[in-house]
Amino acid sequence: MTTDRLMALDLLVSVLTAAAWVSAGVAAAARRPRAAGALFAVALVASLARVWSVLALAGAGWWFVQEKITVVLPLLVAAGAAATALAGPRLLRAARRADAASRDAVRAPAVVVPLLGAGYAAAAGIVQTFLIGYPADPGTALLLLAVAAGAVLGTWRAMSTRVPGLRTATAATAAAAVLGATLAFVPSAETTAEGSAPGGTAAMAATGSASHDHSASGGSASVMGGATRPVTDLRGPAVPPPGGAVRRFELTARTATVTLSSGRKVSAWTFNGQVPGPPLTAVQGDLVEVRLRNADITSGVTLHWHGYDVPSGEDGVPGLTQEAVPPGGEFVYRFVAAQVGTYWYHTHEVSDLGVRMGLYGTLVVTPKGTAATGLDLTLPVHTLGGATVTGDRDQPLVRQAAPGTPVRLRLINTDNTPHRFTLEGTPYRLVAVDGTDLNGPGTLGRVGLRLAAGGRYDLAFTMPPGPAVLRIDDRTDSVRLVPASGPPGDGAGAKGASATADAGAVPAAGSRTADWPELDLTRYGAPAPTPYTARSRFDRDFTLVLDRGFALTNGRPMYAHTVNGAAFPDIPTEVVREGDLVRLTVVNRGRETHPWHLHGHRVLVLSRDGRPVTGSPLWLDTFDVRPGEVWEVAFRAANPGLWMNHCHNLSHADLGMMLHLAYEGVTTPFHGAHSG
Numbered sequence: 067m068t069t070d071r072l073m074a075l076d077l078l079v080s081v082l083t084a085a086a087w088v089s090a091g092v093a094a095a096a097r098r099p100r101a102a103g104a105l106f107a108v109a110l111v112a113s114l115a116r117v118w119s120v121l122a123l124a125g126a127g128w129w130f131v132q133e134k135i136t137v138v139l140p141l142l143v144a145a146g147a148a149a150t151a152l153a154g155p156r157l158l159r160a161a162r163r164a165d166a167a168s169r170d171a172v173r174a175p176a177v178v179v180p181l182l183g184a185g186y187a188a189a190a191g192i193v194q195t196f197l198i199g200y201p202a203d204p205g206t207a208l209l210l211l212a213v214a215a216g217a218v219l220g221t222w223r224a225m226s227t228r229v230p231g232l233r234t235a236t237a238a239t240a241a242a243a244v245l246g247a248t249l250a251f252v253p254s255a256e257t258t259a260e261g262s263a264p265g266g267t268a269a270m271a272a273t274g275s276a277s278h279d280h281s282a283s284g285g286s287a288s289v290m291g292g293a294t295r296p297v298t299d300l301r302g303p304a305v306p307p308p309g310g311a312v313r314r315f316e317l318t319a320r321t322a323t324v325t326l327s328s329g330r331k332v333s334a335w336t337f338n339g340q341v342p343g344p345p346l347t348a349v350q351g352d353l354v355e356v357r358l359r360n361a362d363i364t365s366g367v368t369l370h371w372h373g374y375d376v377p378s379g380e381d382g383v384p385g386l387t388q389e390a391v392p393p394g395g396e397f398v399y400r401f402v403a404a405q406v407g408t409y410w411y412h413t414h415e416v417s418d419l420g421v422r423m424g425l426y427g428t429l430v431v432t433p434k435g436t437a438a439t440g441l442d443l444t445l446p447v448h449t450l451g452g453a454t455v456t457g458d459r460d461q462p463l464v465r466q467a468a469p470g471t472p473v474r475l476r477l478i479n480t481d482n483t484p485h486r487f488t489l490e491g492t493p494y495r496l497v498a499v500d501g502t503d504l505n506g507p508g509t510l511g512r513v514g515l516r517l518a519a520g521g522r523y524d525l526a527f528t529m530p531p532g533p534a535v536l537r538i539d540d541r542t543d544s545v546r547l548v549p550a551s552g553p554p555g556d557g558a559g560a561k562g563a564s565a566t567a568d569a570g571a572v573p574a575a576g577s578r579t580a581d582w583p584e585l586d587l588t589r590y591g592a593p594a595p596t597p598y599t600a601r602s603r604f605d606r607d608f609t610l611v612l613d614r615g616f617a618l619t620n621g622r623p624m625y626a627h628t629v630n631g632a633a634f635p636d637i638p639t640e641v642v643r644e645g646d647l648v649r650l651t652v653v654n655r656g657r658e659t660h661p662w663h664l665h666g667h668r669v670l671v672l673s674r675d676g677r678p679v680t681g682s683p684l685w686l687d688t689f690d691v692r693p694g695e696v697w698e699v700a701f702r703a704a705n706p707g708l709w710m711n712h713c714h715n716l717s718h719a720d721l722g723m724m725l726h727l728a729y730e731g732v733t734t735p736f737h738g739a740h741s742g
């Protein structure tokens with residue numbers, strides 16, 4: 067059984083357990099000895115099943131059961147054993163006789179209170195898992211225990227005027243609650259001490275791994291007494307490398323009403339009045355220079371180069387690498403187009419809202435010295451105003467291409483959730499993922515390609531004699547390529563493949579692509595040597611356990627998306643030294659998918675759920691960690707700076723699921739409390 071299924075089963079059993087104990091108590095209180103006896107038996111079986119489900123889940127890793135083993139099961143077992151010992155014999159006797167006397171006997175507090183108490187304990191376990199999550203700490207455990215004990219006392223008092231030792235027990239419970247709450251919610255002295263340094267100069271311990279972020283007053287990383295450099299010094303060059311050209315672009319962020327191809331109007335946040343923003347293209351080795359202006363986006367705007375390993379000072383993270391550009395302001399980004407492939411740019415200020423509203427565009431870098439041949443389509447997929455928009459169209463994009471023409475489709479998921487793509491009518495290959503070419507990608511047919519939020523797939527094929535249809539999420543015909551007359555390369559190239567909204571024969575809705583199995587990327591393509599492997603010696607090892615729970619997010623208590631039990635900005639910064647080989651283990655304990663995205667670095671996938679990659683090496687900048695999954699990835703710390711490391715479901719990031727990766731010695735003059 068998959069970890070995801072086990073988690074779901076464990077949840078089901080935990081709810082059943084709590085319900086059975088409470089129902090047994092209620093039935094007893096209602097003077098129904100037979101029903102109470104039967105429910106008591108169900109509760110016992112359910113409790114045993116719960117012990118089994120937790121132990122089974124433990125096989126997936128300690129992260130999935132930590133709070134269950136240390137808090138939830140001990141509480142359930144203790145309360146269940148007490149209920150069995152206290153209420154069990156009486157219940158069994160009464161259930162056998164079921165006369166008036168036995169009906170009165172089972173409504174005694176000595177029967178009802180232990181049964182309900184076991185129910186409260188079981189419910190407290192559910193609360194622990196779902197409201198507090200990973201990891202369990204003594205404070206929240208004590209608080210939950212106090213709440214359950216308080217409920218037992220309250221029930222007992224409601225049933226009987228004489229509760230022995232009520233005052234003492236109430237006082238002890240209240241004290242435990244206060245102590246638990248204090249331990250759980252008052253920040254530790256260590257955290258506050260670190261946060262007290264003045265803005266921008268706060269020092270981190272040189273070893274770093276235990277350091278905390280200190281957003282309240284400055285989010286820099288520096289080595290005490292060592293050489294430091296501000297992130298603002300880590301900028302791109304002013305001139306291109308020899309042989310490179312300068313590609314200049316101007317992007318002005320402004321609110322506008324955009325008209326989709328269907329004629330529908332959507333009020334949006336735009337670059338240069340359009341959604342997506344202007345496509346940026348460059349040839350490898352060029353210097354890209356982008357002047358960003360903000361006309362009227364009141365919350366401010368920046369440009370982040372998703373998947374592009376720019377110098378840290380060009381990374382566009384407000385409060386960390388620059389201030390957000392306010393209305394009337396501007397910022398110039400410069401970086402060398404060193405990586406070839408498909409990328410995108412987007413604002414990183416209030417990015418959940420900003421990107422959703424339209425502040426994004428594509429960045430494609432082609433290899434030097436290769437003339438463009440065939441049809442090369444860049445297809446960002448976005449949900450705008452409720453419509454699925456491919457490029458700038460909310461209707462199918464129809465293109466003509468002569469049979470035999472080489473076609474490349476660059477799929478970019480600019481949404482918060484994954485999209486599934488299928489291509490009908492032609493065999494094809496998935497030639498690049500997140501901008502990096504795969505090794506030896508085989509021919510694909512009837513498969514679904516699941517693309518993580520923020521991720522990119524490049525598909526390549528030769529235009530067939532018939533139509534080829536790209537579908538999104540098995541419903542929208544997104545792109546239809548229809549054969550054009552004329553030989554390939556003669557009018558069918560990039561120039562000749564004209565965009566026509568209503569051209570020619572349109573293929574009928576094809577087979578049921580929803581049934582097509584999903585391609586497992588970790589087994590696709592051919593293996594190739596990599597600079598490091600799972601057996602390498604790692605200089606740093608970080609584990610991120612993703613979950614939900616109550617936590618402070620930017621100072622406000624929220625039902626947050628948490629990392630190791632904390633939310634931004636309280637998640638400890640990962641500190642690395644330049645040259646370190648770093649392993650990152652990302653564990654998803656939650657019920658939602660988290661597309662994990664590290665800025666400034668591509669990561670090599672080592673394993674998913676303990677299974678190594680057996681296909682082409684996978685270099686990703688965004689990887690979908692689905693519920694129950696464990697990903698191990700590695701990267702070389704070769705791009706000094708201060709970087710975001712976050713969930714690219716930007717609404718999750720907004721609810722706390724982000725942290726910093728900082729190189730020792732790099733400081734920021736900004737406030738450091740990057741949100742968005």
Ligand SMILES: [Cu+2]
Pocket residue numbers: 627659660661713714715718719723
């Ligand atoms: Cu997420």
